[in-house]
Amino acid sequence: MHTNEPTNRRHGVMAEFESAQAVVDAARKVMAHGFTKVEGYSPVPIEELNDIIHQTRTVLPKLVLAGGLTGMATGFALQYWASVIEYPMNIGGRPQASWITFIIPSYELTILFAALTAAIGMIVLNGLPQPYHPVFNVDRFAMASSDKFFLVVESADPKFDQAGTSEFLRSTGAKGVYDVDE
């Protein structure tokens, strides 16, 4: 979504790189220089980029574990409640609460809840769906999903200053440096 009206506010400065290696090297320099509000963009996952810039790992696995356990409990409780409490059927005198036969639906619901948590969790933690983001204002950014790599230093960074940051990014080997409008 491009806005044509000029704004004075800047989201930050964006630098373009040719390869994964180049953007990772540049990210190391940017972080070493003391910037804190930085984000990298790439057409392929680069594990190092997140390690260098954010130095944190996602909580997603813990959420998935919780989701899976919830699924298992839901499956077992549903079957126990339906077969023992709400709608007991006496078939050949077999026990109502035969937990062995409850294993499979509980197992399937474990996987179902865990998988949905993984997918929805990833989307929600990533703040998606999000149709607008300032980086899309840079025309060159369309290449971020094809074959170019980008680093953005945001204006919210305490060390940010328009000219100085652009200059610094150029020195890290960027092929191009662009202003990102808010």
Added chain:
Amino acid sequence: MANHGPNTALREETPVILPGHDFETVTETVAEIPLSKRFPLGWIGMLLIGLSLAGMLHMALGYLVLKGIGIWGNNVPVGWAFDIINFVWWIGIGHAGTLISAILLLFKQQWRMSISRFAEAMTIFAVICAAIFPVFHTGRPWLAAYWLFPYPNTMGLWPQFKSPLIWDVFAVSTYATVSIVFWYVGMIPDMATLRDRAVSKVKASIYGMLSLGWRGSARHWHRYEVATLILAGLSTPLVLSVHTVVSFDFAVSVIPGWHATIFPPYFVAGAIYAGFAMVLTLAIPVRRFYGMESLITMRHIDNMAKITLATGLMVSYGYAMEAFFAWYSGSPHERFMMWNRMFGPYAWSYWTLIAINMVMIQLLWFPKVRHNTTVLFVMSLLIGVGMWLERFVIIVTSLNRDFIPASWGMYYPTQWDFMTFFGTIGLFLTLFLLFLRFVPMISIFEVKMLLPQSKVKGDHAH
């Protein structure tokens, strides 16, 4: 291990993708198809065939709802026939997709990346076709909701959770849901690529919505990779459980020929075997028609043929063990069941299946055969037939002559059985063609991960 194994240097293998590709050419080759304005004549022709067959399915099911399931050939003593044969056949075919996208991901098999997307699509469409059979076998599919799913209804009824049929509902519906979720999550970054490349505003906004505003930030990718790995880890036990549970539909009963402990692994192997044959059936013409030979290389074809051979041998072992168990059990009913299979009125189906699944697949030992796509294509179609016959044999020959000779009877499918079956093939074809045309059929970002441009040297040992 795919690329770095010690053997790679010794065996001169075709690379996973042919040389000459960079990020731009990969994007271009794959994204061009959904974004182009052309509808190739071959595609339209195939779509018309698919739609005609799907129309036939519509008619067959419409008539079934009007008249009842009496229009099908199954009746006492063969109460289950085409409905469950086709259900098991389709569900089995789906398994290869999940195997490629989940199990091969966990094993870091890089060759899976070019074929995972359309193998997963195949899974989803196969599950859709499979679901039609049990749902319509209920005769009143609008009532099947409370027969199959546990939800509080005004009649206060609940399903019988001690029945394998209900386990099957849980297994198959979970499988369908997780497969769709995994498929969609896998497509999000590629949808962003299409959004950024689309010239037309309409396409850009449709693909833009489907991409959810993906922008490929480091944080996005990190969570994405974690989520994908977890989904693969979850899909692996899931896919093994689905055909296991399908086999419980038979194994938990007391019918000779069904009540066998070997069924779960035997069914899972058969499913993967049939599924890989189907992937070959689809991949061989698709790569030629769309000129994808540089991304889906002979390495893929060769590897898939090898997996088909390996799982086919497991299935052959299953056939041998079924016969052995029947003899070793000492039970006259078990022994008679096996005799009836081999020499009874349906002997032709048993021996055809042995000829295909046990004898013909031995050809796959020869590299010459594995590198001849025409021969492989024909073989993959025959394997589809063979695996269909396997289910026919298991189901019909176990039921048609049971414990009491007075209740014996023959089963003959009716025209409606055939129309429904071929109709689902048409539905599958239609869905698959639409997928090829409107969705990137190869995972763009995953193939890019194979290229040197995405490799990073550094102090991290990944």
